[in-house]
Amino acid sequence: MASGDEQQTSRVAPDGWSTPLPDKTPPPTYAPAFVALGITFGLFGIVSSYVFSAAGVILIAAAIGKWVGELLHGE
Numbered sequence: 001m002a003s004g005d006e007q008q009t010s011r012v013a014p015d016g017w018s019t020p021l022p023d024k025t026p027p028p029t030y031a032p033a034f035v036a037l038g039i040t041f042g043l044f045g046i047v048s049s050y051v052f053s054a055a056g057v058i059l060i061a062a063a064i065g066k067w068v069g070e071l072l073h074g075e
Contacts, residue, residue: 031067
């Protein structure tokens with residue numbers, strides 16, 4: 001049986017290749033679902049009431065702000 005050190009794969013890139021960044025992927029987030037919900041509210045507001053459109057725009061702005069913030073700060 002091999003030890004833990006022998007089972008780890010090497011992170012050395014082949015000749016002419018570079019190691020892709022980031023090394024660690026960001027954690028999952030609900031922000032894309034809230035952006036989609038904001039778009040839905042915005043489009044529904046066109047046929048019903050501008051209140052829904054305003055809520056959709058606010059939801060989109062908040063979700064994109066949260067999403068970008070998570071990516072920038074690496075939470």
